[in-house]
Amino acid sequence: QVQLVESGGGLVQAGGSLRLSCAASGRTFSRNAMGWFRRAPGKEREFVSAITWGVVATYYADSVKGRFTISRDNAKNTVYLQMNSLKPEDTAIYYCAASPSNYYITQAANYNDWGQGTQVTVSS
Numbered sequence: 727q728v729q730l731v732e733s734g735g736g737l738v739q740a741g742g743s744l745r746l747s748c749a750a751s752g753r754t755f756s757r758n759a760m761g762w763f764r765r766a767p768g769k770e771r772e773f774v775s776a777i778t779w780g781v782v783a784t785y786y787a788d789s790v791k792g793r794f795t796i797s798r799d800n801a802k803n804t805v806y807l808q809m810n811s812l813k814p815e816d817t818a819i820y821y822c823a824a825s826p827s828n829y830y831i832t833q834a835a836n837y838n839d840w841g842q843g844t845q846v847t848v849s850s
Contacts, residue, residue: 728752728824728839735820735844738812742848746807748822748841759825760798760805763834764818764846774820775807776831785832790816812848819843 734746761776775796776785784796795808805822823837830836
């Protein structure tokens with residue numbers, strides 16, 4: 727099992743930036759694919775971004791491609807989500823998640839462990 731704690735959320739104006747962090751403990755972090763998902767008010771949870779373990783590959787939802795960047799620091803057991811050019815429609819609770827597999831990591835069902843979430847609010 728992996729324990730995950732997100733941080734870095736907050737209130738920002740449209741066009742601004744935030745960097746989310748997710749600190750992991752427990753199962754070997756470097757052997758987990760990590761993902762970011764979000765849930766906006768009244769909407770279902772959706773995939774945002776993911777990063778594999780080992781030979782690193784990254785994945786993004788079309789809605790954030792070119793604006794968000796996922797990265798990981800295995801020495802710090804932390805995954806990051808740099809969010810630039812934020813829009814009001816990015817407002818949501820953002821969750822990080824861990825998976826022991828590099829397959830199907832754009833799908834929430836593939837993740838075993840989840841953080842408690844961090845609120846991101848983008849004002850217009």
